[in-house]
Amino acid sequence: MPVPATPAVPVVVGPIEVKVRRIHRRDLNRTWEFLKLVFRGVNKQTVEYQRPRSKARFLEVYEEDGIEQLLFEVGHPDGDVVVGYAECAYEISGSDNWMNERYFNNREMRPLFVEELAVHPGFQGQGVGRFVLEQIEHLARLRGCTHLVLEVAENNENALRFYRGRHFYKLDAAIFMAKKIDVAPDLLPPRQLSKRPKPVPVEGVDGAASGTAKRAPRKKPATP
Ligand SMILES: CC(C)(COP(=O)(O)OP(=O)(O)OC[C@H]1O[C@@H](n2cnc3c(N)ncnc32)[C@H](O)[C@@H]1OP(=O)(O)O)[C@@H](O)C(=O)NCCC(=O)NCCS
Numbered sequence: 001m002p003v004p005a006t007p008a009v010p011v012v013v014g015p016i017e018v019k020v021r022r023i024h025r026r027d028l029n030r031t032w033e034f035l036k037l038v039f040r041g042v043n044k045q046t047v048e049y050q051r052p053r054s055k056a057r058f059l060e061v062y063e064e065d066g067i068e069q070l071l072f073e074v075g076h077p078d079g080d081v082v083v084g085y086a087e088c089a090y091e092i093s094g095s096d097n098w099m100n101e102r103y104f105n106n107r108e109m110r111p112l113f114v115e116e117l118a119v120h121p122g123f124q125g126q127g128v129g130r131f132v133l134e135q136i137e138h139l140a141r142l143r144g145c146t147h148l149v150l151e152v153a154e155n156n157e158n159a160l161r162f163y164r165g166r167h168f169y170k171l172d173a174a175i176f177m178a179k180k181i182d183v184a185p186d187l188l189p190p191r192q193l194s195k196r197p198k199p200v201p202v203e204g205v206d207g208a209a210s211g212t213a214k215r216a217p218r219k220k221p222a223t224p
Pocket residue numbers: 038039042050117118119120123124125126127128129130131150151152153156158159161162165
């Protein structure tokens with residue numbers, strides 16, 4: 001099936017077959033570019049940045065153990081096109097993660113954390129996301145995980161619809177709340193004085209008005 005050509009949508013002719021494989025180091029740069037493209041729109045809607053936060057963090061993840069990074073590609077004569085990416089972790093990872101591990105332990109849950117799930121905008125709504133999710137679920141089952149756990153912004157409506165349609169339910173509610181404050185400048189407005197100012201001597205002018213007596217120039221001491 002031909003896909004319309006725009007800078008963001010690569011032309012793929014014929015039936016579209018999506019393959020999955022684990023990521024290699026050489027894929028990192030183009031995968032980062034792919035993620036920027038996918039999340040550009042999403043990040044305009046949400047308070048929190050949808051991951052990944054930075055390229056540096058993305059590159060770090062590749063070096064970490066216990067993380068699956070999967071690429072979903074469509075064959076193309078100029079080189080395979082990344083149409084999907086998934087990242088999941090068997091443990092709570094990253095120094096900036098504030099997930100509470102005990103929550104899961106107390107409920108005898110062994111989660112697979114889905115850190116990232118992204119489909120190329122030009123390929124959304126065609127079943128790629130379904131394939132990505134089935135692949136993640138397959139890995140979870142093989143590793144004895146009991147749940148897939150992920151974080152999604154409530155106003156990321158496409159993603160929410162996608163997850164809800166696939167039996168995801170709400171675990172906890174981190175809601176971003178805001179209250180409007182009546183804005184007031186921190187500095188007070190100009191104020192009118194009730195009396196006229198007294199005349200003040202002007203600094204640096206000769207004579208008494210300057211407040212300093214004019215000194216006679218120093219004479220050079222006579223040499224013997
Ligand atoms: C959410 C996302 C992964 C879904 O992938 P997808 O390939 O579009 O999903 P599929 O084609 O397999 O399934 C489409 C389903 O998702 C929903 N959907 C999500 N995005 C859609 C889109 N742009 N166009 C059409 N349907 C979309 C539809 O409700 C549809 O539901 P249905 O199968 O019950 O009819 C994809 O939209 C995406 O990458 N979004 C941007 C990144 C993102 O928000 N990721 C999740 C962050 S937590």
